[in-house]
Amino acid sequence: xxxxxxxxxxxxxxxxxxAVGGCLGLGGDQSEGSITGEELALATTTSTYDTxxxxxxxxxxxxxFGTPVAANAQxxxxxxxxxxxxxxxxxxVHARSLEDEFMREGHGVNRRSLMFNDFxxxxxxxxxxxxxxxxxxxxxxxAIASAQAQFVSRGDDSGTHTKELAIWDQSGAEPGxxxxxxxxxxxxxxxxxxxxxxxxxxxxxxxxxxxxxxxxLEILLQGPIEGGPELLANPYGIxxxxxxxxxxxxxxxxxxxxxxxTSPEGQELVGDYTANGEQLFYPEALSEDPNFQQxxxxxxxxxSSEE
Amino acid sequence: MPFxxxxxxxxxxxxxxxxxxxxxxxxxxxTLLSLPIAFVVGFADFRGKRVITAVINTGMGFPSVVVGLLxxxxxxxxxxxxxxxxxxxPEAMIISQCVLAAPVITGVALSAIESVDDAVRDAAYGVGGxxxxxxxxxxxxxxxxVVTGILAGFGRAISEVGSVLIVGxxxxxxxxxxxxxxxxxxxxxxxxxxEFETALVLGAVLLVLVLLVNGIVLRLGGR
Numbered sequence: 001x002x003x004x005x006x007x008x009x010x011x012x013x014x015x016x017x018x019a020v021g022g023c024l025g026l027g028g029d030q031s032e033g034s035i036t037g038e039e040l041a042l043a044t045t046t047s048t049y050d051t052x053x054x055x056x057x058x059x060x061x062x063x064x065f066g067t068p069v070a071a072n073a074q075x076x077x078x079x080x081x082x083x084x085x086x087x088x089x090x091x092x093v094h095a096r097s098l099e100d101e102f103m104r105e106g107h108g109v110n111r112r113s114l115m116f117n118d119f120x121x122x123x124x125x126x127x128x129x130x131x132x133x134x135x136x137x138x139x140x141x142x143a144i145a146s147a148q149a150q151f152v153s154r155g156d157d158s159g160t161h162t163k164e165l166a167i168w169d170q171s172g173a174e175p176g177x178x179x180x181x182x183x184x185x186x187x188x189x190x191x192x193x194x195x196x197x198x199x200x201x202x203x204x205x206x207x208x209x210x211x212x213x214x215x216x217l218e219i220l221l222q223g224p225i226e227g228g229p230e231l232l233a234n235p236y237g238i239x240x241x242x243x244x245x246x247x248x249x250x251x252x253x254x255x256x257x258x259x260x261x262t263s264p265e266g267q268e269l270v271g272d273y274t275a276n277g278e279q280l281f282y283p284e285a286l287s288e289d290p291n292f293q294q295x296x297x298x299x300x301x302x303x304s305s306e307e
Numbered sequence: 308m309p310f311x312x313x314x315x316x317x318x319x320x321x322x323x324x325x326x327x328x329x330x331x332x333x334x335x336x337x338t339l340l341s342l343p344i345a346f347v348v349g350f351a352d353f354r355g356k357r358v359i360t361a362v363i364n365t366g367m368g369f370p371s372v373v374v375g376l377l378x379x380x381x382x383x384x385x386x387x388x389x390x391x392x393x394x395x396x397p398e399a400m401i402i403s404q405c406v407l408a409a410p411v412i413t414g415v416a417l418s419a420i421e422s423v424d425d426a427v428r429d430a431a432y433g434v435g436g437x438x439x440x441x442x443x444x445x446x447x448x449x450x451x452x453v454v455t456g457i458l459a460g461f462g463r464a465i466s467e468v469g470s471v472l473i474v475g476x477x478x479x480x481x482x483x484x485x486x487x488x489x490x491x492x493x494x495x496x497x498x499x500x501x502e503f504e505t506a507l508v509l510g511a512v513l514l515v516l517v518l519l520v521n522g523i524v525l526r527l528g529g530r
Contacts, residue, residue, distance in 0.1 A: 006328035050500050072476035086384030087394050188499035214501030
């Protein structure tokens, strides 16, 4: 019996040894490069991450403060929800209405307007709905609806999705029917899908530019950066989770990150970042003139009847 | 710019490391959990045994995204286990993969144990073996089936993307070092970025790794 037992032990030893070896290896990596032994939990949108901007900013932040940034790239809705559950120290998102709601609920503090780019309406180059002939985003959506041309929607409560719904809302058209498909995917997946299926979609310029070599789509209606309608503006905001509501968050680090991102150095990194030779984001945090609206929910007045 | 992210030396090495560490640890833990259950259910005769077997077999097909969601809700800082601060860590991914792999290991091991011929057990009793001896003999007869179960569990764990994406968050640091990015979640990210070539290379790496682990285990298992 002794012999048999030993044989069995040998068989299971392999997995154990491998697992333990891996464990030790991982432990070493986690503390690498961190002075404080801490890290900053950033919940953000796919557009800032997938374009590579955050790799640039976060590397510079880590070099300066010795703290690595753990960036969790989701849609804006998911990123805010993650912070609402206390799972993020700082959020970087692009849907003002959702940001304002988050602030009004007391979850977020110290909002800053960080940077902007714009949305563009992209589609197949033969442009069956004639979007290129329109000048307003609402008119473009109406043209797509009346032609019943294929349109793919993010459908994921992201900032882009929120903007898309706002445009449909302001237009005279109803999205629906077989030509309108909600994907529930990130911007990159949605662009891939639109390219394959010959559909129109609303995209942030940054993600589109960084992917345009890989997709068969063209910009048919420009946003405000190239003289298009103001409705297609895409402003990004950053704010810290309220440490009084979420006692576990790392408020100091969050503020250090916001401070770095909105500093002349951070803003210069934003302005200098390019993909395929084109600037993706435009810094907006620094100005000689005061911009008080960035700190409060849009349209908030001290004498309004709120608490 | 194909293979851009693969040019970062840390990137590939660290996501492979995270993938292997998480999945192997998860398999170790779920093996320790599953085999005793498989032995008890396999050796004992009791009412409701068929129900338990059915439950285990159902668990083999449990959707990974649902496991991910449940683990996220439990570990979230506003959830019941929030104080542990495990959300978006490799430990959270180990937990969800452990939950996913356990029914596979238990189910396959159980069926291997049950299929050992009764004559083998009777013979062991006949030559005067104790209960422990008989159990060990049965285990030895069933060992290939048990190892197959463990490998199937490993295959499920390392190739799974739904739950690790939810509870891990697919996080890598700015220098490309992975925190919770596994090979599978890196494939979803690269696909989303339109970097299909990189995604394909990662897919090939995953296949080779699974093949290697299978080869090593089967070799050590004496086959």
